Amino acid sequence: MEPIYLDHAATTPAHTAVIEIMASEMANTFGNPSSIHTFGRQAHRKLEDIRQGIAASLEVKPHEIIFNSGGTEGDNTAIIETALSRKEQGMHLITTAIEHPAVLETMKYLEELGFEVTYLPVDTEGNLAITDFEAALRDDTILVSVMYGNNEIGNLMPIKEIGALMKEHPAIFHTDAVQAYGSERILPHELGIDLLSISAHKINGPKGVGFLFKNDAIFLPSFLHGGEQEEKRRAGTENLAGIAGMGKAVELLTEAEKEKRHEQYREFERIILTELDKAQIDYRINGNPENKLAHILNLQFKGVASDLLLMHLDLQGIAISTGSACTAGTVDPSHVLQAMYGKNDPAIKESVRISFGLGNDDAQIKRLTAILIDIINKIK
Template sequence: MTAIYLDNGATTPLHPKVKEAIIDTLDNFGNPSSIHSYGRTAYHVMEEARLTLKTYIHATAKDQLIFVSGGTESDNTAIMQTAMSRKEVGKHLITTQVEHPAVLETMRFLETQGFEVTYLPVSQTGEITVEQVKQALRPDTILVSMMYTNNETGVMFPIKEVGELLADHPAYFHTDAVQAFSLESINVKELKVDFLSATAHKINGPKGIGLLYVKEGISLPTLLHGGEQEGKKRPGTEDITGMHAFAVAASQLDDEEKLRRKELFKEFHHIIKQTLTEAQVDFSVNGSEEHASPHVLNLWLKGVPNNLMLMRLDLEGFVISTGSACSAGNIDPSHVIEAMYGKNHPSLDESIRISFGYGNNTEDVTKFAKALASVATQLKK
């Protein structure tokens, strides 16, 4: 039996064209730093991938697009190197309580190094307002880091509005766009961000390759040392296969395809919620439904232990999660749900995350919805 995979917020399957791209480039083993024909061929592939991804986010030729190992390294580089290079300007940073651990843990480390961090709280619908950022800004604020789309609830933050707010403030602006990269039309100029992080494996590309966009005119010191690759910003022999595959994955996501997926995922929401309602399952949606990406549906199944739900569905061939995959093996409750409802709230142990992506269809989601309703009824406390 082939399982129905509904955990695309954690990682995504490779697109068939990405698989082809990987195979096609495996024989292109030249080092892009070499000046012979093999090196020049590899260099061309690398720069074509960089141009494709720059175009995807509407970056200019003078902006930097640095290839890294993934979202975590991208987040760390933007935050750590901004802090270390601007500590003479100020030592205050702003983020939110519901960021990915790659951001939160980096901020906590900086606190041990003498920096001060403001963690903005979210509402019960998981939202942040521009006014909150405005109130938290200080003359010594050097960086605001805020995710584009929350990885557990799908709630989207007002990135463009915050970018406009910061246009007249010296603080740099970083957004973790990992969860937004597959569905949103990203224009770094309209968003007015200084840094943007993304990764290939959330858009049906391979693991181990990501990017950091750096706005023209900003120079960050290198996080690693040892070579002059990536404009002297990220040493190490480049992963040509990963870079090319990342670009091919992004090339499958034109505006028409993004719109098609959004409409399909909204239909999935309707199918699941309607099925649960008809089965008289007591549930509510965690997070704003108005300001959210449709690829994530986080449900509080009242009175139903999420650990048991996860195991039962897995046995029946349905793959979902209870939160961030980067907290795998961690029995602590979701920090996102906790930020929304508070400690000891029953939703912490009764919420599940369903996340849609390439390959999901109405038939499979309908099967899943029926199984979810059935198991929820059986497990009701």
């Protein structure tokens, strides 16, 4: 049987057009964009054309896009450099308890350096109360980092509301939009976002490349030191082939394409939930089904150990996950579900994440659901 990949929140397969343009760039535009000869100038022109296209997707200036290695570097750059460069103005940072490890581990590092971090709680649906955020905001708060959409349960955070409050406060507002950029229309200037992290491999682009949006109005020191690439904002020779692949992936993500995918993913979810109900499977949706990313569906199957369920599905050629790929291979329970339900709730060990993407169709989803129901009934 054909294998079925349903772990697109972890990483996505590269689009064929992305692979083609990357191969072409490696073969034909191999010059260093910083070199002044013909080969370098050709590479530099390509780099700036791509920058312009990506900037247009966010309706920002091309100069506000800094190419890097992906979401983790973007998060680290935004958080660490903001904190270190503004510590004379305050030592207080705000984030949430359900952030990606690239944010949470960076915050822990800054705590070791003497910074104070407030980790905002969420309710049992994974929602962040704007009143909690407002109460946490202080005169000495220098940075707020709240993800746009959660990578495990899909919840969309109240970014617009936070941005509105931040316009009256001098703190910098960063959002990790890695999981949301491929499906949501994000306009940083309109939303009051100062820094925004993106990774190409979440949008059918290559791994190891991404970008950081930096509002021209704010100062941010370079995280990497060395050459003068990216206008002295990020040292290191640019990965032109990877950036070209990312540019093509962004180009393919038109508003019409995003809406088409939204509708398709909603139908996938409807198929799964309808069949589970028909089969009288005891399950619960983790997160807020009315306010989430369309491609993520996180379910608790009551009385069924998630690791056992994943193993049986894998033997059938079906790939789903228990949560963030960045914690895969460890025995650590989901920090997102712990924040929602507490450390001892059964959902911690009984939940799985199904995430849709390029290449999935109704037939695959129906096959997944039939096998899922069969496995659950056998286990129980």
